[in-house]
Amino acid sequence: MDDTNATPISTSDMQSSDVVNPHTKQKWAYSAIVKEHFFHPKNLLLEEPVEGQFDARGTVGSPACGDVMDIWIKVDKNSDRVTELKWKTFGCGSAIAATSMFSEMVTENGGAKIEDALKIKPQDIMERLGGLPNRKIHCSVLADKAFRKAVNNYFHATGQHSRVEVEGARVVDARMNITDKDIEEAVLEGAQTLEDVQKKLKVGVGDPESIPEIEQLIRFYSEKYYG
Amino acid sequence: MKLPDIPKRIVYLDHAATTPTDARVVEAMLPYFTENFGNPSGLYATAREGADALSGARERIAKILNCGPSEIIFTGGGTESDNLALFGVARKYGANPKWGKHIITSQIEHHAVLLPTEVLKKEGFEITEVGVNSDGEVSVDAVIAAIKKETVLISIMYANNEVGTIEPIAEIGRALAKWKKENGRGPTEPPFFHTDACQAAGALSLDIAQLHVDLMTLNGSKIYGPKGVGLLYCRRGVGLLPHIVGGGQENRMRSGTENVPAIVGLACALELVSEHRDAENARLAELRDYLWREIQARVPKVVLNGHPSNRLPNNLNFTVLDIEGEAALLYLDEYGIAISTGSACTSTSLDPSHVILAMGKPYEYAHGSLRFTLGHSTTREDIDHVLTVLPPVVALLRSISPINLSLDQKQDDIAMRGAFVTDGTPHWMQKSSK
Numbered sequence: 001m002d003d004t005n006a007t008p009i010s011t012s013d014m015q016s017s018d019v020v021n022p023h024t025k026q027k028w029a030y031s032a033i034v035k036e037h038f039f040h041p042k043n044l045l046l047e048e049p050v051e052g053q054f055d056a057r058g059t060v061g062s063p064a065c066g067d068v069m070d071i072w073i074k075v076d077k078n079s080d081r082v083t084e085l086k087w088k089t090f091g092c093g094s095a096i097a098a099t100s101m102f103s104e105m106v107t108e109n110g111g112a113k114i115e116d117a118l119k120i121k122p123q124d125i126m127e128r129l130g131g132l133p134n135r136k137i138h139c140s141v142l143a144d145k146a147f148r149k150a151v152n153n154y155f156h157a158t159g160q161h162s163r164v165e166v167e168g169a170r171v172v173d174a175r176m177n178i179t180d181k182d183i184e185e186a187v188l189e190g191a192q193t194l195e196d197v198q199k200k201l202k203v204g205v206g207d208p209e210s211i212p213e214i215e216q217l218i219r220f221y222s223e224k225y226y227g
Numbered sequence: 228m229k230l231p232d233i234p235k236r237i238v239y240l241d242h243a244a245t246t247p248t249d250a251r252v253v254e255a256m257l258p259y260f261t262e263n264f265g266n267p268s269g270l271y272a273t274a275r276e277g278a279d280a281l282s283g284a285r286e287r288i289a290k291i292l293n294c295g296p297s298e299i300i301f302t303g304g305g306t307e308s309d310n311l312a313l314f315g316v317a318r319k320y321g322a323n324p325k326w327g328k329h330i331i332t333s334q335i336e337h338h339a340v341l342l343p344t345e346v347l348k349k350e351g352f353e354i355t356e357v358g359v360n361s362d363g364e365v366s367v368d369a370v371i372a373a374i375k376k377e378t379v380l381i382s383i384m385y386a387n388n389e390v391g392t393i394e395p396i397a398e399i400g401r402a403l404a405k406w407k408k409e410n411g412r413g414p415t416e417p418p419f420f421h422t423d424a425c426q427a428a429g430a431l432s433l434d435i436a437q438l439h440v441d442l443m444t445l446n447g448s449k450i451y452g453p454k455g456v457g458l459l460y461c462r463r464g465v466g467l468l469p470h471i472v473g474g475g476q477e478n479r480m481r482s483g484t485e486n487v488p489a490i491v492g493l494a495c496a497l498e499l500v501s502e503h504r505d506a507e508n509a510r511l512a513e514l515r516d517y518l519w520r521e522i523q524a525r526v527p528k529v530v531l532n533g534h535p536s537n538r539l540p541n542n543l544n545f546t547v548l549d550i551e552g553e554a555a556l557l558y559l560d561e562y563g564i565a566i567s568t569g570s571a572c573t574s575t576s577l578d579p580s581h582v583i584l585a586m587g588k589p590y591e592y593a594h595g596s597l598r599f600t601l602g603h604s605t606t607r608e609d610i611d612h613v614l615t616v617l618p619p620v621v622a623l624l625r626s627i628s629p630i631n632l633s634l635d636q637k638q639d640d641i642a643m644r645g646a647f648v649t650d651g652t653p654h655w656m657q658k659s660s661k
Contacts, residue, residue, distance in 0.1 A: 040230075063549075063591040068629050070629040088627055088628065089627060089628065089629065090628045090629060090630050091551055092551050093553055093557045095551075096554060
């Protein structure tokens with residue numbers, strides 16, 4: 001608690017950084033764009049929605065975990081475009097800024113087609129924000145996950161069951177019942193090596209045969225979120 | 228959503244993180260940078276100036292601690308002193324089969340104590356972490372009950388850095404002395420008692436004779452002294468295995484040319500806080516109590532963290548339900564207010580505060596906890612600025628929050644275990660469910 005070290009921002013585009021250490025010239029999070037979206041978040045849902053105002057809703061997280069994201073979407077049925085995306089969050093500065101930016105990216109230019117909106121990656125949000133510290137990527141993934149849930153709920157509600165994308169969890173360490181999703185979560189929390197992940201999950205300790213697969217998953221998710 | 232229109236005012240309320248260096252301390256340090264810069268180990272005039280300053284500082288500090296000058300080991304800060312106490316005692320006595328490999332500490336210690344115990348675990352030590360009650364207090368009986376014949380060290384902090392709760396150090400020290408007598412252990416035989424007094428140093432007595440400790444950590448950066456300097460009090464007869472070896476300075480316990488200006492600054496800072504302690508404690512407690520009284524009146528759903536009265540006079544730590552601490556911190560920063568939070572989002576490990584969790588509070592209490600720590604420069608106007616800014620900032624963040632907890636909600640009702648980002652459970656909740 002008593003050390004709030006800022007981490008250097010991760011992308012090459014640091015033009016917009018507002019905090020520069022005069023001695024080392026090192027630039028620090030948060031960028032001016034992050035600040036704008038943090039202090040003036042776009043597309044917030046401030047009133048309780050009325051019946052039929054939105055087509056679907058997706059919620060992820062829990063207050064115990066430190067972040068909750070709630071997303072509502074409206075879809076134009078003919079064009080399959082997301083015309084509105086509103087949200088609320090119990091989340092940190094990065095979650096607020098990233099979700100605000102994500103809501104703009106999805107709804108700008110008349111709204112993205114669902115399939116295109118689903119292609120927006122956490123790195124794309126980071127890039128538009130001018131960078132966030134690596135350990136904060138976790139916070140922007142929240143918007144992505146809530147949006148996917150909302151879209152799946154929309155597909156169910158409109159009878160398009162074949163379009164629902166299921167993200168199943170697969171057990172990699174049977175003794176500890178740890179899944180690939182747990183590994184993903186650990187990597188998002190900043191674990192980069194098997195040792196880091198084991199510190200968080202105690203994975204593979206009683207089941208050494210699972211270690212090669214765990215290492216592969218760490219590489220896969222590191223590439224996915226930080227590569 | 229619109230930010231409230233309130234003029235910015237720089238209000239530093241993070242004195243538990245670090246304090247500014249007192250101008251008088253800086254002045255006392257200055258001659259030892261360019262004029263009397265000599266290496267105290269040398270024999271010529273400028274070196275003797277350095278050596279004199281060093282021994283002078285040692286004697287002045289010994290007077291405040293009520294100990295012998297040779298019992299003070301200067302180090303590079305609080306973390307180093309804690310490391311020296313933990314590793315030094317553990318490795319000195321743990322290697323001897325006559326004693327053993329057991330250490331007792333608490334769940335709310337600073338990481339400078341907790342992480343060395345993790346390392347020592349890998350070296351074969353057994354660690355007992357005693358818990359705390361809901362106010363953050365360690366029980367004397369629990370500490371004494373945890374002692375085994377293999378115990379070599381007990382390390383309990385004097386006052387907690389996050390919630391400010393003051394621990395019963397003198398009582399533990401006396402109870403340990405009684406245990407040793409009953410179990411035929413002399414004062415220079417383990418178990419020894421170490422306390423990290425970094426947070427307490429500005430506000431509480433540092434008299435060793437009253438505290439009954441064998442080792443005590445202090446540093447400069449929390450008492451208006453320079454950063455990067457600290458000391459370990461180590462009672463005569465208590466052995467240490469040094470982990471920094473070289474030129475043999477500090478009685479071979481901490482090699483490296485002594486940082487004379489910083490040590491002079493540390494002595495000066497300790498004298499200043501000791502001299503003004505009582506008056507400053509009273510002033511800070513009054514301001515702090517005013518702040519908390521008014522926050523309770525103006526902000527709904529706030530809960531105090533830490534002991535209501537047995538706490539450092541400058542510390543206020545509370546949780547604002549339904550909002551996340553880091554977001555609140557950044558909004559307050561926009562109005563010039565500097566504080567800290569126990570939210571997972573501000574820690575590099577993304578773990579929520581281990582102190583608030585150890586007190587049995589739900590996870591969301593840690594995520595929404597805010598710490599205000601007052602200091603010399605704090606005025607009533609500063610507190611009023613906080614009281615103007617905080618209520619609208621909380622209202623604003625609550626307006627965008629999808630959750631609405633009630634004060635008497637239980638942990639299990641709130642923790643929707645299956646609802647995390649990846650539909651799994653975060654690692655720190657798994658630990659607790661074991």
